[in-house]
Amino acid sequence: MINSSPLLRMEGVSKRYGGVRALEKASLEIWPGRIHCILGENGAGKSTLIKLIAGVVAPDEGHILLDGKAVSFASPAAANEAGIVCIFQELSLIPDLSVADNIMISDPPTRAGMIDRKQQRICAEEALAQAGAEDIHPLALVKDLPLSRRQMVEIAKALARKPRILILDEATSALTAADVTKIFAVLKRLRSDGMALLYISHRMHEIAELADECTVFRNGQKIETYKAGSKTNTEVVELMIGREYKNVFPPKPVKKSDTKLPTLQIINLSWTDRLRDISLSVQRGEIIGLGGLDGQGQRDLLLALFGVLRGCSGQVLIDGAAVKINSPTMAKSENIGMALIPEDRKTEGLMLPMSVRDNLSFAALHRISKGGIVDSAREQKLTQEMINLLAIKTANVDLAVGSLSGGNQQKVVIAKWLMNKPRIILLNDPTRGIDVGTKQELYVLLRKLADEGAAIIFYSTDYDELIGCCDRVLVLYDGKVTRELVGAEITERVLIASALNIDMEKVVHA
Amino acid sequence: MKDWRFWFAEQRGTFMAIAIFLMMFVIYISNHPAGFNANIVQTASNKGVLLAFVAMAQALVVITSGIDLSIGMIFTLTNCLASWLVTGSPLQVAIGVVVVLFVGALCGAINGAVVIYGRLQPIVATIATGAIYYGIALALRPTPGGTVDEILADALTGKLFGFIPASLVALLVVVLVVWIPFSRSVTGRAAYAVGSSEQAAFMSGVPIKRAKFITYTLAGLLAGIGGLFLTFFTYTGEAAYASGNAYTLFSIASVVLGGVSLMGGRGSAIGAIFGALAFRTIGDLLFVFDFDPLWQPLFQGVVLLLAVSLSAFGLLRIRNRLEWFG
Numbered sequence: 001m002i003n004s005s006p007l008l009r010m011e012g013v014s015k016r017y018g019g020v021r022a023l024e025k026a027s028l029e030i031w032p033g034r035i036h037c038i039l040g041e042n043g044a045g046k047s048t049l050i051k052l053i054a055g056v057v058a059p060d061e062g063h064i065l066l067d068g069k070a071v072s073f074a075s076p077a078a079a080n081e082a083g084i085v086c087i088f089q090e091l092s093l094i095p096d097l098s099v100a101d102n103i104m105i106s107d108p109p110t111r112a113g114m115i116d117r118k119q120q121r122i123c124a125e126e127a128l129a130q131a132g133a134e135d136i137h138p139l140a141l142v143k144d145l146p147l148s149r150r151q152m153v154e155i156a157k158a159l160a161r162k163p164r165i166l167i168l169d170e171a172t173s174a175l176t177a178a179d180v181t182k183i184f185a186v187l188k189r190l191r192s193d194g195m196a197l198l199y200i201s202h203r204m205h206e207i208a209e210l211a212d213e214c215t216v217f218r219n220g221q222k223i224e225t226y227k228a229g230s231k232t233n234t235e236v237v238e239l240m241i242g243r244e245y246k247n248v249f250p251p252k253p254v255k256k257s258d259t260k261l262p263t264l265q266i267i268n269l270s271w272t273d274r275l276r277d278i279s280l281s282v283q284r285g286e287i288i289g290l291g292g293l294d295g296q297g298q299r300d301l302l303l304a305l306f307g308v309l310r311g312c313s314g315q316v317l318i319d320g321a322a323v324k325i326n327s328p329t330m331a332k333s334e335n336i337g338m339a340l341i342p343e344d345r346k347t348e349g350l351m352l353p354m355s356v357r358d359n360l361s362f363a364a365l366h367r368i369s370k371g372g373i374v375d376s377a378r379e380q381k382l383t384q385e386m387i388n389l390l391a392i393k394t395a396n397v398d399l400a401v402g403s404l405s406g407g408n409q410q411k412v413v414i415a416k417w418l419m420n421k422p423r424i425i426l427l428n429d430p431t432r433g434i435d436v437g438t439k440q441e442l443y444v445l446l447r448k449l450a451d452e453g454a455a456i457i458f459y460s461t462d463y464d465e466l467i468g469c470c471d472r473v474l475v476l477y478d479g480k481v482t483r484e485l486v487g488a489e490i491t492e493r494v495l496i497a498s499a500l501n502i503d504m505e506k507v508v509h510a
Numbered sequence: 511m512k513d514w515r516f517w518f519a520e521q522r523g524t525f526m527a528i529a530i531f532l533m534m535f536v537i538y539i540s541n542h543p544a545g546f547n548a549n550i551v552q553t554a555s556n557k558g559v560l561l562a563f564v565a566m567a568q569a570l571v572v573i574t575s576g577i578d579l580s581i582g583m584i585f586t587l588t589n590c591l592a593s594w595l596v597t598g599s600p601l602q603v604a605i606g607v608v609v610v611l612f613v614g615a616l617c618g619a620i621n622g623a624v625v626i627y628g629r630l631q632p633i634v635a636t637i638a639t640g641a642i643y644y645g646i647a648l649a650l651r652p653t654p655g656g657t658v659d660e661i662l663a664d665a666l667t668g669k670l671f672g673f674i675p676a677s678l679v680a681l682l683v684v685v686l687v688v689w690i691p692f693s694r695s696v697t698g699r700a701a702y703a704v705g706s707s708e709q710a711a712f713m714s715g716v717p718i719k720r721a722k723f724i725t726y727t728l729a730g731l732l733a734g735i736g737g738l739f740l741t742f743f744t745y746t747g748e749a750a751y752a753s754g755n756a757y758t759l760f761s762i763a764s765v766v767l768g769g770v771s772l773m774g775g776r777g778s779a780i781g782a783i784f785g786a787l788a789f790r791t792i793g794d795l796l797f798v799f800d801f802d803p804l805w806q807p808l809f810q811g812v813v814l815l816l817a818v819s820l821s822a823f824g825l826l827r828i829r830n831r832l833e834w835f836g
Contacts (some may be wrong), residue, residue, distance in 0.1 A: 042524070077715025092713035096706035096775035098520065101699060106715045114694040139516035157714075272829060308831045327831070348832075 001022035005068065007032045007196045008084075008165055013062030015048050015442040022048040025062065025222045026155050030165060035187065035197040035227070037207045041216035041463070041496070042241055047202050049217070050169050054086035056078030075257060080106060083164035087171045097142035100124035102142055103157045120277060127160035128153075132182030144500030145303070148175050166190065167198040172206060173295075184210065204233060204502050216240055233502055241492050250447045253285075260284065261320040263455035264424050266305070269509050271316035274300045276479040277314070282424070282455040288492075289470030290459040292499045295478035299343060299461040302426045305443035305457075309333045318424075332363060332420055339363070339417035343428040349413040356394050357399050359412055386415035391441065399490070407438030414442070418449075425449060425456045431465060432498050443469055463495045477501045519687030523769020523783035530767065530817065531788040538791055541798040548673040554794065556667055556743060561786040562681055563736030564687065565764035567729040568616075571784035574766050575630035575774025576625065580640030581733050582758030584617045585646040585776050586749060588737025593747025594658025595740045596738070603659045607738065613736015615727050615767040617643055626719050635749035640758070647749040654748035663742035678738065681783070684735060689779045692728060701725045705774025747824050763810070764789050789813075 015023040023045045030036055041048050053059045053064065063070050066082055073079040073124060076086070092104050100121050101108075109119040124138045133152035138273070144508030151171065153322035158166060168187075172180050188209060189196060201207055207214065216239040223239050231239075246344045262281035269278045275297050280287050290298040304312050309326035315322055318336055325331050331338040342348035350359055351399035360383045361368060368379045383397055394404055401412055410430060427446075431439045446469060450456055460466055467475050467490050475483040475498040483498040518525070535554075539546045551718075564585055571578040588610050595606030617639070622634045672678050692698045700721035705712040711718055741747060766784025770777025792813055793806050801809075 076713050076716065080715050088713060092710045093704045094714070094775070095705045097699070097702060098516070103712075105699070105703065108696060108699065110696065114691060115696060115699060137516065139513055139520075141516075141520060144519075303830070303832070310829045310831060318640050472581075 001474070001490045006030055007067065009068075010049075010053070010066040013052060013063070013064065015052060015057065015060055021220050023052070023059075026217070026220070026222045028215060028222065028225075030196045032164070032196045033192055034212040035199055035210045037211040037214045038198065038217060039207065039214055039236065039240060040201045044217040044240070045220040046217055047169065048220070049165055049200070050086060050200065050323070053079070053165075054084060054167060054176055061478055077106070080161060080163075084167070084170065085161050085163035085165070085166040086111050087160055089156045089168055093142045093150055093154060093157070096141065098139050098141055099128075099136055099153050100138035102153060103127050103160050105157070106161065108485050121275045123160060124156075127156040130159050131156040131186060132179070148179060151175055152179060152183075155186075159175055159186075163195065165196045165198065167200075168202045170202070172201065173202070180206070202239055202500055206492050226385055228375055233497075236494060240496060250444050252447075252471060253451070260480075263319060264305075264457075265317040265320070267289075267315040267317070269301070269304060269316070271300060271304050271309050271312045274479050275304060275312075278479075278481055280474055280481065282457060284453050285450050286472070287450050287456045287458055287470050289466040289473035290457065290476060291463070291466050291473045291495050292476040292482075293484075294461055296476040298476055300478070301456065301478075302340060302459060305331070305426060307339060313458075332422070337420070337423035338426065339420060339422035339424070340426045341414055341417060341430045342427060343430075343432065345413045349416075350401050350409060353400050355398045356387075356392070356404070356412060357468045358399040360397075360416050360419060363416050363476055366418065370379060382419055384426045386419060389418070390445065407434040408440075410438065412433050414445070423454055425454050426459045427456065427460075429459055429461055431460065431462065439465075463492050466490065466495060467492060475499055514546075521778065521781075523767075523771075523777050524784070526820075527768040527781040527784035527788065531784045531791065534788055534791040534795060536765075538794050538798055543716040543798075548669060548675075552669055552675040553671075554679075554791070555678045556636055557794075558787040558790040559677040559681050559714040560736055560740055561601065561742070561764060561790055562618040562783045563684070563732050563739065564761040565683075565768065565786035566766045566779040567732035567736070568758075568761035569768065569770050569777065570692075570701070570725045570732070571632070573705050573774060573777060574701045574721070574722055575708070576726075577762070577772075578618075578621060578636045578726070578729055579758055580617070580636040580643055581729065581755035581761055583640040583643040583647065583716060583801045584614055584730055584733040585737045585757050586751075586754035587617065587643045587650075588657070588734040589740045589744075590647045590650040590749055591622070592738050592741035593658060594650065594661070596658050596741065598659075603662060610738055611731060611734045614737065615731040618730015618733070619727040621730065622723040625726065626634060626722050633739045640754075644749065644751065644754060647754075648746050653746045654746055654750075654764045656747040658741045658745050660745065663745060666739070666742050680739070684732070685780065686731065686784070688728060692724075693778065697721050697724050702775050705776075739766070748762065760789060761763060761786075764816050767814065773783065 008030040010026060012025045012027060013023060014021065014025055014207050026049060027047065038046050038049065052059050052454065055076045055078050058072060064072065071082060094105065103124040104120050105261055109116045109123060121138050122333065127134055128134055128138065131152055131374060133156055136145070136149055136153060142153060144154065155171060175183065187197060211403065213225060215225040215228055216223040216307060218240060232245045260283065262283050264282040270276055278301060280288065283412065300309065302307050304314065305325070307327045307330055314327060317323070323336060325336065330336065346352060357379065361379055365374065368375055368382060386396070386488045387394065392411045392415065393408050401409060414430065431442060446456060446458065458470060470490065473490050473495065474481045475485070475495065477499070482501060485494060539550070542550060544550060551700065564581055567581050568578060591613055592606065592610045595609055596603055597606065621636055621639050623637060624630055625632050628635065640819035666676050666680055668676050696718060697717070700711065700716045700718065703714070703716045704718050704721050708718065765782045765784070766772065767788055768783065769780035770782055777811060789810065792810050796806055796809060797804060
């Protein structure tokens with residue numbers, strides 16, 4: 001038998017990033033001629049797993065065996081040479097080169113030391129045809145192609161390398177339905193040709209169609225491998241959740257029937273193809289959660305509200321009056337009073353080498369200065385208030401922010417915006433990569449701010465937080481609000497099911 | 511879409527540079543009291559070719575999204591070196607030329623090594639190496655002087671068949687021997703890939719280090735060719751600080767005029783050559799219109815600003831304001 005041993009085997013592989021364990025003693029077998037699907041929540045360790053196999057990062061411990069021999073790849077190029085090719089989410093294409101250049105980038109045909117463009121074009125056209133993307137011109141520049149076409153180029157590029165193991169990481173997320181059908185046909189043909197495929201997707205119906213076997217990951221650990229079709233959707237969702245539920249959240253207030261004007265209301269907000277007709281309203285004292293899988297438009301929605309995106313259509317009303325917010329400067333102005341706690345504190349939230357005091361003052365300079373001169377006594381007083389309010393642990397306000405711990409850095413980002421006394425607070429996954437203790441303090445703070453009258457929109461990739469903190473949760477899928485959950489309806493099971501956009505009834509009653 | 515349209519779109523910056531140059535040159539010639547003749551073309555070519563070599567060198571580095579601020583100093587250093595070595599018997603002259611070019615390439619290779627293995631920002635690394643190269647140039651020629659083989663110098667700065675400027679032919683040969691093979695090689699493509707998206711290049715298994723190293727080395731070589739030609743024009747060597755720095759800055763201006771993106775990944779050395787020629791023509795235009803030469807820096811600035819503004823139109827189409835900051 002050809003298929004008597006796995007092509008690739010991982011044994012007890014672990015990977016940590018700083019203090020966070022991304023993958024813990026994971027094992028996995030990949031067989032030729034089979035499609036192996038990986039399932040898991042956001043942050044379950046799927047991407048780390050792929051990066052390890054594809055040679056992007058090296059494991060801290062454990063072995064990866066290819067054909068029974070231990071291997072360690074120094075770079076993606078080394079993994080490619082061993083026949084492992086990964087299709088990342090639009091990461092590996094070079095925007096200024098043509099489609100043909102990109103497809104043949106790792107090993108272009110040459111003649112007398114120069115790239116043989118005719119031959120290259122023939123190869124590229126073959127690869128495009130193999131991926132069912134004959135409509136893409138091989139001489140077009142990648143940056144001029146829409147996202148769905150780029151993804152097809154990415155797939156063609158992978159096929160042109162004639163891999164033994166092909167890894168697809170959410171490779172269909174940007175594709176049109178017609179493309180997905182074509183790609184599935186290609187993948188099934190590759191499987192019958194004996195290729196091993198590793199398929200990562202959040203889309204349950206895709207997995208149902210393709211998978212021979214599935215493995216569920218959770219919190220960096222492998223939970224279970226099972227034969228495709230041997231479990232119901234409900235059982236799979238249970239496997240993906242399976243966490244102990246710890247009560248670290250402050251109690252939610254009993255909802256009063258509020259008939260006041262909403263502080264913030266959005267009507268039919270759209271932006272390119274990333275946001276589609278989003279409508280929502282937030283009252284004083286309310287915390288609205290944004291749920292759903294990562295990258296379904298939550299971040300774009302917050303940026304749109306904060307005036308970062310151009311060409312948005314639809315209406316934004318503050319206290320019932322229509323406003324047009326064109327820039328962050330305008331969003332934070334007195335009459336709007338908005339604050340955005342960004343996702344990436346290192347690039348969008350803080351100036352790392354500058355002091356805690358300077359960072360705290362940046363968004364509120366107009367409050368603490370007179371005639372363009374910073375009033376240092378007032379600055380000192382307000383920054384100290386914030387440091388006390390959030391219990392920021394810093395020996396000195398003149399210390400560089402970069403020297404604080406991640407949790408304290410995040411507190412500085414939040415404090416910086418609270419200096420402005422915002423009425424509308426937007427949070428973009430603010431607890432990513434910070435410790436549990438700080439998280440808990442943040443939850444208490446959020447509720448306190450809401451009680452004092454702020455309207456809060458809170459995007460989190462952590463379902464527990466949405467359940468514990470939010471009065472209502474809007475689930476986004478593909479740029480649309482697909483479901484609104486209120487009060488007791490907000491459970492992990494329903495959140496995951498609606499995030500995956502699978503049929504609710506089946507999950508709840510199956 | 512037809513194939514040629516894609517090709518045209520890819521080379522648009524280069525065509526823009528050619529168009530700008532031709533426009534300026536036609537205005538210059540049609541207003542010149544003597545009209546179009548071989549001598550005027552020869553003079554224009556000799557003036558333009560020096561900057562063209564240095565601009566080519568800069569273009570190579572800029573394509574990888576780096577920058578080489580030592581380029582003018584390599585140019586100065588090789589000029590000083592040539593004023594010692596490129597003289598004597600034909601054999602000595604030949605050896606001298608080879609040594610001068612080798613030193614140019616070596617300077618570039620050192621830049622590359624510092625940037626790649628020292629992991630320094632190109633801008634800082636090349637300020638430092640540039641100062642070192644200038645120091646050596648000063649040691650070689652504390653005061654202007656030296657000599658160069660006049661037969662070779664006159665042959666390369668004169669006219670072929672009585673009307674073709676020899677320096678232009680030399681430029682063409684360098685393009686054919688250095689740029690064309692480079693741009694079509696795997697390494698050349700890797701240089702574009704690195705400049706366009708280093709992360710994607712890494713993920714695609716592109717030889718990043720090799721591409722950068724060869725690019726910086728070739729840039730040094732091209733600056734060395736420029737330094738050699740400077741010696742042929744002036745018959746002497748001079749460690750001129752101001753002129754070295756001016757060449758560095760003008761090379762960046764030429765690269766931008768030539769449609770090479772300072773963000774990397776886009777443009778060609780051909781574009782940079784025409785950018786350099788256009789930049790040089792500004793001075794000539796002032797001459798035929800009887801402006802005081804003192805106006806030259808001002809006009810160069812205005813032309814550069816206009817050219818850069820043209821290429822900034824793309825920013826108007828950006829939908830997410832965060833992308834303004836790259």
